Amino acid sequence: HPDSKGSVFCDLVGVFLAAYEVVLVPVVMAWNLELRGFWLLVSWATFTFWLFDFVLTFNKGVYVGGQLFRRRSVIVVQYLKRWFAIDVLLLLVDLIANILDTTGTQSIRAFAGACRTLKFVRILRVVRIVQKMLFWSIGWAARVAIQTLLIAFCAAMACHILCCGWWAIGVRGPTDTGYRWTDSYRDEFSAQGVSYEYMTSLHWVAGQMTLAGTDVVPKNSLERGMATMALVVALVAGSTLISLMSAAILDLRRSQHSRASSLLLLRQFLRQESIPVGLAAEVQRQAHERDADVTFYHENEVDALAKLSRTTRTRLIGAIRIPAILSHDLWRFWNNIDAYSLKALCLEAVDCRYVRSEDDLFLAGEPSAGAIYIADGKHMYTQAPGTSVVERLVSTPVKGDTWVCEVALWSMWITVGSMVAVTRSKVFSMDAGKLWSLVRETSSVQKMATTYARNFHKRLIMAIPPLQDYPTDLYFPQTNVADLLSSQVDVELVESYVDGCGMSLEQKAALIRELLAEKCCVQVDRNNCLLRTVLMAVLILERSDGRRLAELGRREGGTGAPTSGT
Helix, strand or coil: CCCCHHHHHHHHHHHHHHHHHHHHHHHHHHHCCCCCCHHHHHHHHHHHHHHHHHHHHCCCCEEECCEEECCHHHHHHHHHHHCHHHHHHHHHHHHHHHHHHHHCCHHHHHHHHHHHHHHHHHHHHHHHHHHHHCCCCCCHHHHHHHHHHHHHHHHHHHHHHHHHHHHHHHHCCCCCCCCCHHHHHHHHHHHCCHHHHHHHHHHHHHHHHHCCCCCCCCCCHHHHHHHHHHHHHHHHHHHHHHHHHHHHHHHHHHHHHHHHHHHHHHHHHHHHCCCCHHHHHHHHHHHHHHHHCCCCCCHHHCHHHHHCCHHHHHHHHHHHHHHHHCCCHHHHHHHHHCHHHHHHHHHHHEEEEEECCCCEEECCCCECCEEEEECCCCEEEEECCCCCCCCCCEEEEECCCEEECHHHHCCCCECCCEEEECCCEEEEEEEHHHHHHHHHHCHHHHHHHHHHHHHHHHHHHCCCCCCCCCCCCCCCCCCCHHHHCCHHHHHHHHHHCCCHHHCCHHHHHHHHHHHHCCCEEEEECCCCCEEEEECCCCCCCECCCCCECCCCEEEECCEEEECCCC
16 A cells, blocks of 8 residues: 555655755765765665665555556556656666766766766655655644645755855856856865865855855856856745745634634623623633634535545545444444445444533433444443432443443433533444344344344343343443344354354364354454353352362272362
């Protein structure tokens, strides 16, 4: 996948190496340096990485028209159309330059340096990868930071290239006056090293970019042309940066104006209705805090999703809802029997939303239309004597990864308590009516769903003291999934199970015989593996003095053997 962790890592390494080459090549050419020892090894290592990346490109999926393709024929065609010629040319340049630096003479090395000028094309790779990063699931602040870093990088590279170019024409450039700007600093440059020469050139570039004065003065026509070009670059870059900053400030002002207008309208409404001061202050404070919170959107509020193909949108919604649904044992059973119908269930009967702190999930005495799965966050469930069989107000904290009101899927149910969110949380709801519409249309899961619903309802109506506590919206006694499904449903699950967790055919047949004899039951854990559960009866015989009857060994055929573990 082009956006997998391995691909992203290679892209980031490529950005680093491309930036390294863009920095190194102008310095090598301007100061006529030789790549020896460590730097030559680095150059060969860089070539090796680009060669590896070239081969990897033929094994990396591509997007065509917004659709991901992993067929090699499509990958090759798209690569030939886009970057193949440029990448091959750059690889040849790298190879020739490294060979000439390793074995060539001084004149040939000059040719190698000229070859390396083509490496500036790799700056396009940085831009391409940054554009790719903008399609990742990152926030607005991260996008702004990436765009800012890209602008800063381009500005720094422009200054670096102008700096190296200014030094090159000051040392080896043609002159129509017989003078160069470096003549005024010949004694200083001869006493100092490359770092002082570079910083002097960079000081001149910074002065040109910021319209500040420097003591470096052009001495011939070429140098004055270079100075003019630096001023033009500074003008374009400065105006572009100012326009981007102005646009960002205007967007921020519009957002703040919209918030202020909504709060002003709220104040006018509260005064209009003569709301008491205490309640009005509470309403305004909560509205202000919620307006400042991070906004979470429902999928119906994202207009861009309507432009996706049906297949892509189905995959997206499934990636959001299926992991949450599979937290319940029953839906894991369903998934292993008919995964396609489970996807249909997620699309048709399941909804996802975010609730804020102090939002009510449901109130006591309301008819419940389906089950609720709390994915994260903290909630408080409250039962009052008026709507529940309790003597006093009872509050129960509820954490994430909890199913609530599951009974509403299998029976008519009126909530006996209220639940309010303590923190922001993500909540999934499953509509009972849509669930049973799908069950009636899907023969593969009808038996499983009806068996589970019938047995769940039996346990529900039998939950009466003193044998069982009364059920609540959170608690349903003796409703373990494996206990509610029949042995035949377990057999169908084992027969349809693809992985089998490494079971042989003989082991699977033996397991099915145990299920039919009702000696055990099976269920699916969160790792999608089968769990076999057996009923074990333990008998302990103990005398009044505390001594217990224990089996120490067995006697067979005149010989005795100790029991294992004694």
